[in-house]
Amino acid sequence: MSNFDAFFDYIQKLSGIILSEDEKRVFLAHFKPRKLLKRQYFLQEGDVCKYAGFVVKGSAKTFRIDDKGHEHILKLSMEDWWLADFESYYHLTPTRYNIQALEDLELLMVTNAQVEEFFATIPAFIVMQEVIKQNYAIANQNRVQAALSYTAEERYDDLVANYPHFLQRFPLNVIASYLGLSPETLSRIRKNASKS
């Protein structure tokens, strides 16, 4: 039950609309709580991402394995974020990504079909969806720009400035992969940074 309180807060905060008790009951009826242990997979390459999971507690990485067997982290998710490959989720196509728990996870899961059937009439949820898509589009746009035109060090500085909590929460090899760097390079950048 306290699972859902965090979720309700999130919807209300993002949408700016208060949920009625009736509306809350609709969420309770159709969002399915689920737990995953550290290292368990939420999604694997080739699968269709049938569910989106709201993260109540814990964290996860979305990543791809390249031809040489190297892992590239595209996204790090924690409380008040969603676990899903939205491309696969909306289009029901096989995903190119893996999503794996970095810490034990508590999720609230739902399918896109359920969203369309049960939540299409709840204003707060509609607005929330719009805000999420908009924010995600903008965040990714900025990340493209950073990836294409910033040096490794600039990207790290950017992370320190904008997502300092990532550094407390995730090991440095995970951060390195998220920044598109080898762990060695990140280590050297940090060594330099601490000097100046």
Place this chain on the structure above:
Amino acid sequence: MSNFDAFFDYIQKLSGIILSEDEKRVFLAHFKPRKLLKRQYFLQEGDVCKYAGFVVKGSAKTFRIDDKGHEHILKLSMEDWWLADFESYYHLTPTRYNIQALEDLELLMVTNAQVEEFFATIPAFIVMQEVIKQNYAIANQNRVQAALSYTAEERYDDLVANYPHFLQRFPLNVIASYLGLSPETLSRIRKNASKS
């Protein structure tokens, strides 16, 4: 008037909803046609992106100038796309980008305030907006992944596979910048590719 026909087709195609004559009149009343010549700016760094412009004809680049004076192209836009920095447009914050015409442009312009006042009740427009945000979020997600984990050659191959018309339409130095490469490197990649 034929300006608007292309726009109406676009809305109807993206939303899957036919526009009534009354609805079309609302668009005619509030979207403002505008022309820009090649090399003219639609937006400059530091400005607020007050207008979004639907591209009826022509093309443009969205780019940033780095500390060393180098240009990095974030986005290339042509017919049936929008000209705007959405971050600045939605939040009314100063933009970090420049948008400049690569060819003579014919646009239909609108402010976010107008959208909220006049188009918030037109279902086709609402659905269109959702689809745009969703597609843009997904496209940017894939581009982040490409920028962080693909080699220069893989990124070029990706472009050839997914956006072959870009190559016909834009000079190679523009393509190079869009891929995050120097023109010299792109030239060498193409030379190799044509061999095999």
Place this chain on the structure above:
DNA sequence: AACTGGCCTTGACCTGTATCAGGAAATATA
């Protein structure tokens, strides 16, 4: 027809970042 400026290529060289190898410190597991 000559001139100009933008576009593209090529070669030589340089630099940032990856890779490989080893090891220390911290953390989990027995």
Place this chain on the structure above:
DNA sequence: TATATTTCCTGATACAGGTCAAGGCCAGTT
């Protein structure tokens, strides 16, 4: 407590892609 395992650092070396410099080609202008 002992033993793996993971995390992080450091040094040596390799390589992808950037930078600099030069020249050719083509379209537009005079």
